[in-house]
Amino acid sequence: MRGGAPQLERPSPEPEGQRWASWSLEVAAAAAHSQLLTSRLGPLIFREKNAE
DSSP: OOOOSSOSOOOOOOOOHHHHHHHHHHHHHHHHHHHHHHHHHHHHHHHHHHOO
């Protein structure tokens, strides 16, 4: 039976494109998250360094 949910015990070989799509999505999410953190914390850190 082929359902929408992937089986963890026996992963079927994914098409290369699908694997790349999910991987790049994860990378994009991580990049967006770190960029958000940097844009929030960056000015604070910069201000601290300039205050010294």
